[in-house]
Amino acid sequence: MTGGSIRYGIEGRVFLVTGASRGIGLAIARELVEQGVSLAICARKQEGLDEAVKLLGGREKVLAIQAHIAKEEDVERMFSEVLGRFGRLDALVNNVGMNLLTPSVADTDTVLWQKILDTNLNGTFLCSRAAARIMRQNKRGKIVTVSSIAGRRASPGMGVYGIAKAAVEMLTRVLAAELAPFNIQVNAVAPSMVRTEFSRPFWSDPAIYEQVARAIPMGRIAETTDVVHPVLFFTSDGSDFITGQTLLVDGGASAV
Numbered sequence: 001m002t003g004g005s006i007r008y009g010i011e012g013r014v015f016l017v018t019g020a021s022r023g024i025g026l027a028i029a030r031e032l033v034e035q036g037v038s039l040a041i042c043a044r045k046q047e048g049l050d051e052a053v054k055l056l057g058g059r060e061k062v063l064a065i066q067a068h069i070a071k072e073e074d075v076e077r078m079f080s081e082v083l084g085r086f087g088r089l090d091a092l093v094n095n096v097g098m099n100l101l102t103p104s105v106a107d108t109d110t111v112l113w114q115k116i117l118d119t120n121l122n123g124t125f126l127c128s129r130a131a132a133r134i135m136r137q138n139k140r141g142k143i144v145t146v147s148s149i150a151g152r153r154a155s156p157g158m159g160v161y162g163i164a165k166a167a168v169e170m171l172t173r174v175l176a177a178e179l180a181p182f183n184i185q186v187n188a189v190a191p192s193m194v195r196t197e198f199s200r201p202f203w204s205d206p207a208i209y210e211q212v213a214r215a216i217p218m219g220r221i222a223e224t225t226d227v228v229h230p231v232l233f234f235t236s237d238g239s240d241f242i243t244g245q246t247l248l249v250d251g252g253a254s255a256v
């Protein structure tokens with residue numbers, strides 16, 4: 001399901017998608033270009049951004065900003081650049097996330113703990129705060145965060161990542177309650193395994209793939225487009241009375 005086959009009525013709106021040089025973020029960015037939005041994206045590495053800009057149709061179509069979302073000065077510069085180019089911000093998609101395989105919490109050192117929390121939680125806080133300050137003035141806006149089912153159940157090797165994603169879901173609810181009077185909706189999507197570089201070590205191993213797919217009623221892992229459309233729904237007027245929710249995008253895994 002790609003190529004603007006579903007219309008969301010968001011053409012002309014200004015979007016920032018974090019972590020959009022590859023994977024789910026890039027897939028969201030591609031669909032947003034199809035939908036005719038004014039788009040800004042970010043990532044840490046310039047080469048990845050350059051490639052993404054080419055795929056998205058060039059610098060006239062998309063503003064690419066090199067930024068580390070856990071660095072406050074980078075985040076402030078990024079939002080200033082978005083306002084400088086487009087004059088406003090209608091929707092933020094907090095897509096950045098990372099995992100480093102971790103031992104048990106009892107064996108996790110402080111540096112590793114901090115690193116995972118920095119990107120997944122602190123970075124999402126910094127971007128959401130910056131967006132909220134802009135959107136409050138406009139009395140409208142949408143913030144959507146890509147969480148993970150790892151935030152719902154304790155999974156080996158993903159303990160600290162899961163803790164960060166669980167906190168991101170609470171951040172979503174707190175922001176939703178605080179920003180509702182300003183007509184800003186804040187929601188999240190929580191996918192199970194999605195076929196990207198991030199999860200390659202798992203899906204590229206046939207034995208692991210088989211085991212994961214067996215636990216999913218739909219019998220397969222998610223493709224990036226499976227995540228794109230729920231995110232776009234949360235940025236559209238169709239979700240104006242939905243806020244503080246996390247939608248599981250898991251092929252039915254949590255239903256059984």
Ligand SMILES: NC(=O)c1ccc[n+]([C@@H]2O[C@H](COP(=O)([O-])OP(=O)(O)OC[C@H]3O[C@@H](n4cnc5c(N)ncnc54)[C@H](OP(=O)(O)O)[C@@H]3O)[C@@H](O)[C@H]2O)c1
Nearest residue numbers: 019021023024043044045069096097148193194196198199
């Ligand atoms: N793939 C899955 O199975 C899966 C499942 C559930 C949830 N998720 C969540 O989905 C989101 C996207 O995952 P993905 O699989 O698409 O990941 P990915 O393929 O690793 O892509 C991550 C993107 O974020 C950028 N990025 C990473 N750290 C950053 C930082 N500190 N500041 C700015 N940009 C940064 C990366 O570019 P640079 O490296 O250049 O910065 C890249 O563009 C994450 O929140 C992840 O937790 C993924």
